Amino acid sequence: MPPKSDKKRYKEIRNSKVLRDYFVDETLECGIVLHGTEVKSIRAGKVQLEDAFVRLDRGEATVYHMHVAEYVFGTNRNHNPHRPRKLLLHARERRKWEMALQTGGKTLIPLRMYFVKGLVKVEIGLCRGKKLYDKREDLKQKEDQREMDRALKVRL
Numbered sequence: 545m546p547p548k549s550d551k552k553r554y555k556e557i558r559n560s561k562v563l564r565d566y567f568v569d570e571t572l573e574c575g576i577v578l579h580g581t582e583v584k585s586i587r588a589g590k591v592q593l594e595d596a597f598v599r600l601d602r603g604e605a606t607v608y609h610m611h612v613a614e615y616v617f618g619t620n621r622n623h624n625p626h627r628p629r630k631l632l633l634h635a636r637e638r639r640k641w642e643m644a645l646q647t648g649g650k651t652l653i654p655l656r657m658y659f660v661k662g663l664v665k666v667e668i669g670l671c672r673g674k675k676l677y678d679k680r681e682d683l684k685q686k687e688d689q690r691e692m693d694r695a696l697k698v699r700l
Contacts, residue, residue: 555589556657556659557586558593558655559593559653559654559656560594562653562655562669565673565674565679566669566672566673567678568670570669570670571655571670572633572669573667574605574631574632574633574665574666575632575664576629576631576664576665576666577630578664580618580621580622581614581615581622581623582612583664584615584618585613586612586657586664587659588615588616590612591610591612591613592610593654593656596609596653596654597609597651597653598651598652598668600638600641600645603638604630604631605630605638605668606628606630607628607631607666609626611625631666631668641670644670650671650672651670651671651673652670652671654666654667655668655669
């Protein structure tokens with residue numbers, strides 16, 4: 545068993561494309577319902593959040609297209625990697641986010657997945673899509689920041 549100081553064991557899984565393609569207005573931490581060997585696969589970092597999204601229907605929040613790879617040392621009773629997974633939200637929070645989604649032009653996307661006291665948590669964000677000119681503006685700002693950092697580094 546690896547020591548508790550092993551950073552690989554306690555890492556978080558991030559959705560790297562979200563900040564490039566969306567503006568994140570609000571975030572919320574919620575639990576997730578998992579079956580069988582899914583937790584072991586998540587601990588191993590075998591999760592892909594890039595295409596995942598959250599849908600609120602029939603009073604439940606469900607995450608779709610989140611790929612949790614089958615556990616390597618599992619048996620024939622391994623989990624289905626592509627199944628929809630239920631998120632655990634308070635009713636008040638769910639109603640608030642339903643109202644925000646009804647205004648239009650917004651979507652719920654999982655931003656990252658991590659462990660808190662042995663429980664898997666998912667951070668979801670209320671996001672608006674970026675236009676092409678917004679993405680160009682972000683790239684320009686990053687490049688300007690890099691140039692300023694280089695100039696300060698040379699001066700020191």
